[in-house]
Every structure is written in C-alpha cells, then in structure tokens.
Amino acid sequence: xxxxERPGSxxxxxxxxxxxxxxRLFAARGLAGVGLREITAEAGVNLAAVNYxxxxxxxxxxxxxxxRARPIxxxxxxxxxxxxxxxGRPPMLEQLLEAFLRPAFSLGLEAGVDGATFGRxxxxxxxxxxxxxRRILSQAFNASTRAFLDAVAxxxxxxxRAEVEWRFHFMLGTMxxxxxxxxxxxxxxxxxxxxxxxxxxxxxxxxxLCAGFRAPPT
Amino acid sequence: xxxxERPGSxxxxxxxxxxxxxxRLFAARGLAGVGLREITAEAGVNLAAVNYxxxxxxxxxxxxxxxRARPIxxxxxxxxxxxxxxxGRPPMLEQLLEAFLRPAFSLGLEAGVDGATFGRxxxxxxxxxxxxxRRILSQAFNASTRAFLDAVAxxxxxxxRAEVEWRFHFMLGTMxxxxxxxxxxxxxxxxxxxxxxxxxxxxxxxxxLCAGFRAPPT
DNA sequence: GTCTATACAGTGATAGAC
DNA sequence: GTCTATCACTGTATAGAC
Numbered sequence: 082x083x084x085x086e087r088p089g090s091x092x093x094x095x096x097x098x099x100x101x102x103x104x105r106l107f108a109a110r111g112l113a114g115v116g117l118r119e120i121t122a123e124a125g126v127n128l129a130a131v132n133y134x135x136x137x138x139x140x141x142x143x144x145x146x147x148x149r150a151r152p153i154x155x156x157x158x159x160x161x162x163x164x165x166x167x168x169g170r171p172p173m174l175e176q177l178l179e180a181f182l183r184p185a186f187s188l189g190l191e192a193g194v195d196g197a198t199f200g201r202x203x204x205x206x207x208x209x210x211x212x213x214x215r216r217i218l219s220q221a222f223n224a225s226t227r228a229f230l231d232a233v234a235x236x237x238x239x240x241x242r243a244e245v246e247w248r249f250h251f252m253l254g255t256m257x258x259x260x261x262x263x264x265x266x267x268x269x270x271x272x273x274x275x276x277x278x279x280x281x282x283x284x285x286x287x288x289x290l291c292a293g294f295r296a297p298p299t
Numbered sequence: 300x301x302x303x304e305r306p307g308s309x310x311x312x313x314x315x316x317x318x319x320x321x322x323r324l325f326a327a328r329g330l331a332g333v334g335l336r337e338i339t340a341e342a343g344v345n346l347a348a349v350n351y352x353x354x355x356x357x358x359x360x361x362x363x364x365x366x367r368a369r370p371i372x373x374x375x376x377x378x379x380x381x382x383x384x385x386x387g388r389p390p391m392l393e394q395l396l397e398a399f400l401r402p403a404f405s406l407g408l409e410a411g412v413d414g415a416t417f418g419r420x421x422x423x424x425x426x427x428x429x430x431x432x433r434r435i436l437s438q439a440f441n442a443s444t445r446a447f448l449d450a451v452a453x454x455x456x457x458x459x460r461a462e463v464e465w466r467f468h469f470m471l472g473t474m475x476x477x478x479x480x481x482x483x484x485x486x487x488x489x490x491x492x493x494x495x496x497x498x499x500x501x502x503x504x505x506x507x508l509c510a511g512f513r514a515p516p517t
Numbered sequence: 518g519t520c521t522a523t524a525c526a527g528t529g530a531t532a533g534a535c
Numbered sequence: 536g537t538c539t540a541t542c543a544c545t546g547t548a549t550a551g552a553c
Contacts (some may be wrong), residue, residue, distance in 0.1 A: 092536080111429065113331065115529060127538055131323050132530060151442045182356045204426040208479035210419065211329065219486050246492035247503045250484040254476025255469040261426035266468040269444045274464035284517055292514035293507040310519070334545060345521055350547060507526095 096134050098124040104145055108198040112142065112205070143217050146206070149189070151198050156184035157225040161232065173197035173236040174294060178287050181229045181238065182256055186279045189260060200260030207257045237294060244298050252290050314352050316342040326416035330360065330423065335456040350385060361435050364424070367407070367417050368439035374402035375443040381451065392512060395421055396505050404497045407478060418478030425475045442504045455512060462516045470508050477504065 102124040108116040115139055121128045126197045133142040160180035166173050189200045234245045262276045276282055324333040335356055339340040353359040377379045378398035384391050407418045424432045452463045480494045494500055 099349055099457060108471055117530090118528085128536095129531080129538065130531095131538095133537075138529065148380070173400070174433075201426070201428060202394040205423075207479055208419070208422040208426055208476065208480070210481050213340055215486060216385040218483060223487055227318060242489065243491035246484060248507055249488070249505055250477070250492045250494060251504070253483065254474075255472040258426065258472025258475055259468070261428070263426055263428050265425060265432055265436060265471065266464060270448055270464040270467070271460065273461035274468045276468060281477075282465075286469070288514045288517055289466055289469055289511040293511040295507045296510035298501055298508055313519085335547090346546095347521070347523095347548085348519090356546065415548085 095124075095130055096263070097276050098126060099131060099134065100145055100148065102199075107142070107145070107202065112202070117176060129138060137270030139213060143213075146199075146217055147221055148200065150203075152224060153184045153188045153224040157181060158228065160184065161225075161228060165233070174291050175287055177232050177236060178252070178290055178294075179283070181225075181252075181285060182283060185256060185260065186283060190277070190279055206295055207246065207253075211220065218228050221228075226288075233269045233294070239242075240298055241293075251293065255286060255290065305351055310352075311346055312345050313342075316344060317349060317359070318363055318366065319354065321359055325360070325363070325420065330420070357431060360433075361419075364420065364435055365439055368421075371402045371406045372440060372443040374406060374472070375399060376446065378402065379443075379446060382450070390509075392451065392509050393505055395447060395450050396470070396508055396512075399443075400471075400501060400504060402477065403474060404501060408495075408497055418480065422475045422479035424470075430506060451512070458512070463512075466512050469511065473504060473508065 100121065103115075106120055106123065109115075117131050118128055121130060124130075131138065131141055135144055140160050140235075157180060160183070161177070164173065164180055165174040170176065171179075177221060189203060206218055209215075230246070230249050233249060234240070237245060240248075257278045259282050266274045266276065305371075317338065321333075321338045324338055324341065327333075334363075335349050335514040336346055339348060342348075349356065349359055353362060375398060378401070379395070382391065382398055388394065389397075404418075407421060424436055448467050449462070451467060452458070452460060455463060477494045477500050484492045484494065
C-alpha cells in the first residue's frame with residue numbers, strides 16, 4: 082500500500098508511465114489497434130510490467146477509464162447540489178439536465194491529452210453488454226446517475242416512474258451517441274450538425290430533452 | 300456470376316454456412332470474442348475458406364451486416380411512401396418517426412436467429428469512427444436515412460435546417476442506444492425500463508422524440 | 518475455381534530465473 | 536520487483552491437391 086501511494090517511487094513511476102502511454106495510444110488508434118508491446122516500448126518499461134501491475138490489458142483500460150471518470154461524477158454531484166428553484170433561474174428540469182450533461186462533455190471531451198477521445202471510449206463501453214464493461218460503468222457512474230434519476234423524477238411529479246426511466250434512458254442515448262461523434266450525421270446530412278462542438282451540443286441537447294421529458298405520458 | 304448466384308452450388312453452400320455460423324457466434328459472444336477457427340469449425344469448412352470467399356474477418360462482418368440491413372432500408376422506404384396527412388391519421392411527424400424507427404427495431408431485433416443481436420452489432424458499429432464501419436453504415440442506410448431527414452425537415456418548415464439535423468442526430472442516438480440494450484438503465488434505475496421490449500420502446504420513443512422535435516428553436 | 522494443409526508473424530499472458 | 540524466454544492462440548497468406 083505504501084509503495085503504490087508514494088509519488089516518485091519506482092513503482093508509481095512505472096504505473097504512471099504506462100497509463101500515460103496507453104491513454105495516448107488508445108486515443109490515437111483505438112483499443113484493438115494498439116498492442117501491449119507498443120505501449121510498453123513508449124513507456125520505456127518491460128512488456129511484462131503491464132500484466133504485473135494491472136493484471137491484463139482489459140484491466141489497464143479499466144484503470145485508465147476510472148481515472149478520468151471520477152472527476153465527472155464529482156463535478157456532477159457538485160453541480161447537482163447547486164440546483165434549486167428560484168426566481169430568475171431556469172426551471173428545475175433544465176438545471177438538472179445541464180448539471181448532468183455538462184461535466185460529461187466538458188471533462189470527457191476536451192480536458193487533457195487523453196480527454197479528446199475519452200468520450201469515444203465511453204461510448205464503446207456503453208453499447209457493450211459484456212459484464213466487465215457494465216461493471217466498469219456502474220462503478221464509475223452509478224452514484225451520480227442514480228442521484229440525477231431521482232432528482233428528475235422529483236422534478237416531474239406527474240410522470241410515472243417507468244416513463245421517467247425510459248426518458249432518462251433516451252437521454253443517455255443522446256449523450257453517449259453525441260460523445261461518440263462517429264461522423265454518421267455528417268455523412269447523411271449537410272454537415273450542419275457537428276457533435277464535436279461541446280457548447281453547441283449542450284445548447285441543443287437541453288431544450289430538446291426537456292421537451293421530451295415534459296411530453297404527456299402515454 | 301453464375302456460380303455465386305445459383306443456390307445449392309458448392310460455393311453458395313460454403314458461403315451460406317459461414318454466414319450462418321458467423322452470425323450465430325458473433326451474436327452470442329461479440330465480434331472479438333470469437334475466432335475464425337471456431338466459425339469455420341461450426342460451419343464445417345476449412346479455415347482458409349473465410350479469407351478465400353470474403354477476404355478478411357472484417358469483410359465477413361460487412362457481408363453479414365449488409366445482408367440484414369437491406370430489408371430495413373426497403374421497409375423504411377415502403378412505409379415512408381405510405382405517410383400522408385389526412386383526417387383521422389396521426390400528425391405527419393409521428394407517422395414519419397414511426398416509419399423510420401419501426402423497421403429498425405422489428406427487423407433488427409427480432410427476426411430470425413441472427414436478428415436477436417443485429418441491433419447490438421449495429422450499435423457497436425455506430426459508435427465507431429473507423430473508416431470501414433462508417434462506409435458500411437453509409438452503404439446500408441444512407442439512402443433511406445437521407446430521405447427521412449428531408450421528410451422531417453419538410454414536416455417542420457419553421458425549424459432551421461441545422462436544428463433539424465441536430466435533432467435527427469439525437470434521434471439516431473436514442474434509437475441506437477435502445478437497440479444496443481446494454482443493461483445500463485436497469486443497473487441504475489429500478490428496472491422499469493427494459494429496452495428489449497420492442498413495442499414498448501416504440502410507444503415511448505415516438506412521443507418523446509416528437510416533443511423534442513417540436514421544441515422551439517434555440 | 519474451389520478447397521486443403523500448413524506455415525507465418527503477430528498477439529496477450531505467464532512461469533521462473535535473477 | 537523486474538526481466539527474459541516461452542506459451543498458446545490469433546488472423547492471414549500461400550503452395551498445391553482436386
């Protein structure tokens with residue numbers, strides 16, 4: 082426990098270098114496109130170091146993911162605590178969705194070297210049904226997401242709980258697909274929608290989703 | 300040209316058996332989780348047959364995908380031609396979204412042995428930004444999707460084109476994330492939203508999305 | 518043309534020496 | 536703890552049989 086916590090120790094240096102190299106390479110060329118040998122070469126460590134410190138390539142990915150996900154959860158909860166009904170402020174629902182979505186976009190898409198494609202990584206994990214990935218996402222996001230689900234339900238007291246969950250699910254879909262920025266809409270449309278533009282995406286998403294949430298129940 | 304078209308020929312039999320086996324195995328265990336040796340063993344053909352007939356594992360996937368995607372496109376265009384404004388019918392926007400979404404769900408999620416997880420496969424491809432996958436999706440869906448994008452824009456004459464494209468993009472996100480059925484919402488909510496239920500999903504999606512499309516432009 | 522057997526260069530993982 | 540050597544396995548390529 083001591084060695085892994087003390088910054089500057091040989092072990093911590095090795096782990097950090099692996100994480101940095103892996104983040105850069107995964108971002109540049111995707112998960113399957115880069116091998117352990119390339120990661121360890123760039124990090125200047127031995128091939129076996131990855132399996133020694135992380136256990137497997139997949140668990141290296143997990144460590145990488147959790148390191149970037151935590152700030153999102155924390156910022157979400159911080160913003161949630163600031164939401165309140167008051168004259169001159171937007172309606173509660175708008176505040177909640179903004180507080181939920183903004184950290185995912187601002188911290189997930191633009192912060193730091195590996196942030197540029199953390200959104201893509203997250204999107205890939207989010208459409209996978211494999212157990213490992215579900216576990217990673219739950220571990221990273223369940224706490225904050227559940228809090229927002231309940232807050233949205235409270236802000237829409239006339240909407241049955243099942244409908245709230247469905248619409249929340251739809252919101253997750255729009256968020257994740259936008260973060261993935263796959264280029265699909267550019268290929269089908271006239272290029273007027275560019276999901277990579279964070280502020281534009283948020284400004285379009287919130288009114289769209291709020292209108293959907295407020296639709297009469299079926 | 301003759302041999303590949305005549306059903307029952309030795310070649311057609313081999314190709315068909317590979318496609319069937321690959322569809323089942325990809326569906327069961329994902330794309331990376333199954334090797335060529337397992338596919339060829341189940342199909343009762345030689346290992347090299349895949350590369351001989353398809354060129355690579357990825358192009359096998361492409362053939363598989365296009366085979367199942369074509370009926371979706373055709374059914375969409377058939378339903379689009381039936382949409383019209385008339386007394387006693389739902390508003391045009393509702394008709395359009397229903398015509399766009401229903402074939403993706405009904406043909407993509409439940410028809411045939413490999414249909415059960417064609418939706419998952421499609422979702423995985425849809426969040427990928429790699430060129431091959433973008434090409435596959437364009438080839439499969441651009442014709443029908445573009446037609447619907449224009450029809451929706453015509454049904455919402457007061458909405459700027461950019462806004463239409465953004466909201467259409469959001470719709471794609473809800474559709475794809477629902478088809479992926481990753482289990483995420485069940486893990487965060489109370490299990491009241493089960494994206495695998497096609498009719499329920501459609502009944503919830505259409506009003507939600509129509510309300511979003513009709514939100515005032517920002 | 519179709520199919521087979523086999524070889525090849527690459528992967529992630531690991532046992533055991535130091 | 537770290538490294539070397541090696542393992543079992545992957546997708547792909549090819550030479551040659553039918």
